[in-house]
Amino acid sequence: MTRPLLTTILFGLLLAVLAILLQFFEYRYLVGSLNTSVYTSVVATIFTGVGIWLGVSLFRKKKQDKQEQVDLTILRKLKLNQREYEILGLIAKGFSNQEIADQLFLALPTIKTHVSNLYSKMGVQSRTQAIHKARSMRLI
Amino acid sequence: MTRPLLTTILFGLLLAVLAILLQFFEYRYLVGSLNTSVYTSVVATIFTGVGIWLGVSLFRKKKQDKQEQVDLTILRKLKLNQREYEILGLIAKGFSNQEIADQLFLALPTIKTHVSNLYSKMGVQSRTQAIHKARSMRLI
DNA sequence: TGCGATTTCATACTTAAGTATGAAGCAATT
DNA sequence: AATTGCTTCATACTTAAGTATGAAATCGCA
Known part of the structure; x- marks a missing residue:
């Protein structure tokens, strides 16, 4: 601006x-x-x-x-919280659930829960779909 | 040109x-x-x-x-053949192996073979890694 | 203080992904 | 004719991903 x-x-x-x-x-x-x-x-x-x-x-x-512009607008529309958005970024960088868990000092089931909730909010069923949709929305 | x-x-x-x-x-x-x-x-x-x-x-x-330019140069460097490059694109669009098989009228094991060879050539072990690497190389 | 949202973890299960190996047809090249 | 690379498919196995459900701690806000 x-x-x-x-x-x-x-x-x-x-x-x-x-x-x-x-x-x-x-x-x-x-x-x-x-x-x-x-x-x-x-x-x-x-x-x-x-x-x-x-x-x-x-x-x-x-x-x-x-x-x-699109960045923050759609983020609120999808109602992703901080952790979910953070994990979405790591997924897009090619990390596995276990790798994400190690990086964030969390247990694997925790990551799985976040990932599952993330998918529900985004309306997808896999990481590749999530990555593609996030890219098309210019979230990442 | x-x-x-x-x-x-x-x-x-x-x-x-x-x-x-x-x-x-x-x-x-x-x-x-x-x-x-x-x-x-x-x-x-x-x-x-x-x-x-x-x-x-x-x-x-x-x-x-x-x-x-980068498109064809790196494509040759990685020695990806046509099918592999095609499947890489479909993977990046979020399709599963089964969906790719249906679209190309091929069997699931065939797709798995191509995907596996693709990963070997790219030096990765998963679709998310492949997508990330392909993007960083501006292949897709 | 109570309530909703967030964040964390567990357990159990199903399905998809990824790996390894073998094989066969086909086209182009040497 | 033999070789090389591409493409196809199969079988069998291991591992990761994804789903469902329950539960507990924390935090902000009304």
Whole structure:
């Protein structure tokens, strides 16, 4: 949310600086009846560069913002609690129930319970389904 | 591989057309001592637009190419054959061995064999590990 | 303080996944 | 003709995953 504002300000400043420079060039060289083709080329080149920078910036920003939004919204919709969400992440990283139990210093049956509840809330019956659904919802 | 070429050609043509238009404007209005600020603004605006278009195009192309490259390169490195790669995709979509067998009109033991060979080649022991590794390698 | 949600663990069971081994047909290559 | 790789299937076994049920401790909130 903070980045597009920064981009806008930077772009505005850049435009202002360029405007001043252009005015300067206009009255010193161009009106002094120098080659206008050169002047045109310079303007075109500079603003092509500005455009490229703008295009790339805007394109990248748009993609980042989308991801962060869906994250928390769907988490509340599914009503996953902290442990379940934590375990979902470990499942997606390819860990087995036993490995998860070891990492979290918990017993295997505990993990199984969490996993089972997690599946119920997500509406799936296996880890691969859970991973796929979580990915399609951009939870992970 | 065909697209960057197209972009280059289009950009070249656009530049040529703009150059001709600019020449036209130069000698009809500008040298006719009309307002040069307006002329400058027009040039700047047009080329900013061109730049944005170029920037977005190039950025998107670069991302696509990267994915397709790694795709085939690592595929050869792992020496996965067609069936194995196909089944890897279905596994990542959350399907069970039985579901995969039904979809491909094959027997369950056949799928198990492919899956087992797939794991050997990928250096994993479970579907979740395979999915995670495939994702980290941008195979899927 | 009582209640709901969270978190933990256990036991028992069914089903799916994963491994090993063998085998057979088929296509392409040497 | 022989070899190599791909694809298919089978059988048998071990292990992990998933389900169901019950229970107990903890924590936040009304």
